[in-house]
Amino acid sequence: MTLKYYHAEPVANSLKSMVPLIEKGLVYESVYVDLHKFEQHSERFVAINPEGQVPVLDHDGTIITHTTVINEYLEDVFPDMPLRPRKPVSAARMRYWNKFIDVARNVENGEFENLMERIPLPDQRKKWQAARSGFSEADLANATEKIIYAVDKVEGQLTKTAWIAGDDYTLADINFYSHCGMMVERMFPELEIAKRCPRLVAWREKMTARPAVARALRGEDRTAPGLRTWTGHAR
Amino acid sequence: MTLKYYHAEPVANSLKSMVPLIEKGLVYESVYVDLHKFEQHSERFVAINPEGQVPVLDHDGTIITHTTVINEYLEDVFPDMPLRPRKPVSAARMRYWNKFIDVARNVENGEFENLMERIPLPDQRKKWQAARSGFSEADLANATEKIIYAVDKVEGQLTKTAWIAGDDYTLADINFYSHCGMMVERMFPELEIAKRCPRLVAWREKMTARPAVARALRGEDRTAPGLRTWTGHAR
Numbered sequence: 408m409t410l411k412y413y414h415a416e417p418v419a420n421s422l423k424s425m426v427p428l429i430e431k432g433l434v435y436e437s438v439y440v441d442l443h444k445f446e447q448h449s450e451r452f453v454a455i456n457p458e459g460q461v462p463v464l465d466h467d468g469t470i471i472t473h474t475t476v477i478n479e480y481l482e483d484v485f486p487d488m489p490l491r492p493r494k495p496v497s498a499a500r501m502r503y504w505n506k507f508i509d510v511a512r513n514v515e516n517g518e519f520e521n522l523m524e525r526i527p528l529p530d531q532r533k534k535w536q537a538a539r540s541g542f543s544e545a546d547l548a549n550a551t552e553k554i555i556y557a558v559d560k561v562e563g564q565l566t567k568t569a570w571i572a573g574d575d576y577t578l579a580d581i582n583f584y585s586h587c588g589m590m591v592e593r594m595f596p597e598l599e600i601a602k603r604c605p606r607l608v609a610w611r612e613k614m615t616a617r618p619a620v621a622r623a624l625r626g627e628d629r630t631a632p633g634l635r636t637w638t639g640h641a642r
Numbered sequence: 643m644t645l646k647y648y649h650a651e652p653v654a655n656s657l658k659s660m661v662p663l664i665e666k667g668l669v670y671e672s673v674y675v676d677l678h679k680f681e682q683h684s685e686r687f688v689a690i691n692p693e694g695q696v697p698v699l700d701h702d703g704t705i706i707t708h709t710t711v712i713n714e715y716l717e718d719v720f721p722d723m724p725l726r727p728r729k730p731v732s733a734a735r736m737r738y739w740n741k742f743i744d745v746a747r748n749v750e751n752g753e754f755e756n757l758m759e760r761i762p763l764p765d766q767r768k769k770w771q772a773a774r775s776g777f778s779e780a781d782l783a784n785a786t787e788k789i790i791y792a793v794d795k796v797e798g799q800l801t802k803t804a805w806i807a808g809d810d811y812t813l814a815d816i817n818f819y820s821h822c823g824m825m826v827e828r829m830f831p832e833l834e835i836a837k838r839c840p841r842l843v844a845w846r847e848k849m850t851a852r853p854a855v856a857r858a859l860r861g862e863d864r865t866a867p868g869l870r871t872w873t874g875h876a877r
Contacts, residue, residue: 469731471731471734471738472738473737473738473741475737475741476734476737476738476741477734479733479734479737480730480731480733480734480737483730483733483734484730495715495718495719496704496706496715498714498715498718499706499711499712499714499715499718502708502710502711502714502715503706503707503708503711506708506710506711
């Protein structure tokens with residue numbers, strides 16, 4: 408059995424499927440794809456994934472793409488050290504949160520409103536609808552409100568359960584951490600996350616301290632230091 | 643054990659989780675939510691799903707929302723008459739197609755390009771990039787090209803396999819049928835789908851003929867006849 412994982416820097420999608428590989432103790436060959444050199448569009452890489460995207464999992468020659476698909480596949484094939492709860496309702500909670508995170512990442516695309524609860528915010532709702540007419544300041548306010556909605560929702564969940572989808576550490580934690588959680592304060596300095604969301608910060612520390620996450624983050628960062636908006640300071 | 647399914651007309655998301663319920667021979671209480679009266683925003687419904695969206699599955703009081711989550715849940719709890727292949731690689735193919743269909747539905751949101759293969763269309767690609775500047779005719783051409791890309795991709799797959807995700811009838815077929823397949827000719831009359839995509843049309847007929855699909859489609863359509871752009875002529 409051989410596993411190959413094609414990926415860029417350990418952040419966002421490249422991190423999201425790397426952590427499960429390491430958590431499960433799987434031995435895999437790491438293949439770095441340099442996005443700064445557009446290697447994902449190279450003939451060699453496109454022969455592997457015609458969509459020209461990282462990450463890609465090669466399992467004995469079977470190519471699996473898209474992080475959610477890869478991560479469910481790893482659960483199906485390597486069920487030890489489960490990151491998808493075995494209880495169906497808990498798995499459904501995990502998939503609900505994955506969906507929420509995937510949509511929240513694309514805050515601009517209009518799907519986000521569909522995930523917001525209908526009761527509490529009639530005033531904001533009206534304001535946002537008005538903002539739709541397209542002034543960039545209103546758009547920014549709109550995006551900020553949604554980001555606040557999302558981080559408050561996660562914070563609220565973490566007052567009820569130890570992890571995002573319930574009492575188990577799951578793929579939903581890894582998803583949120585990879586795309587936003589690991590750098591939430593740096594992404595939104597104006598939100599004073601540490602004050603607003605203490606449980607989110609505590610959860611983030613708990614994630615960062617996991618040996619598998621720490622090992623993934625030690626991966627080489629080839630981004631020019633000035634461009635490291637995601638992973639932060641040079642290491 | 644009691645199952646309740648809250649839904650609107652048998653099309654799109656409401657159809658997508660209804661077909662698996664019927665395929666599996668599950669007895670469920672059907673609760674119609676009248677979107678034309680905004681019942682999905684009523685106090686009674688929002689108490690069930692705070693996001694104010696149909697469909698919703700209530701399984702012995704456990705509420706599950708979002709069609710992909712509902713459908714995976716049904717597979718986990720009621721594995722007989724599987725609509726998710728048991729072989730991990732086949733399940734991954736099904737999830738890949740579900741992802742493709744979900745993104746293709748939102749052709750405007752910019753994510754679609756990520757699903758397109760990188761090689762074959764450099765000229766179109768450039769044209770679309772130019773179209774980004776925002777003329778509505780160019781936008782329309784852009785959307786049309788993407789729709790052609792999507793239906794050709796499905797047609798191509800159906801030259802290789804009997805169903806969309808492989809040799810088994812799966813949730814991917816139900817997803818594509820519910821959102822586009824059932825009315826593809828009426829949605830895009832200018833594309834001459836019957837000529838362009840004979841296998842897609844044959845697949846569509848095969849889907850429509852399935853007893854479970856036919857039974858779902860017989861559900862009452864309360865849409866005003868003039869507004870039945872999706873389900874077609876009055877019945």
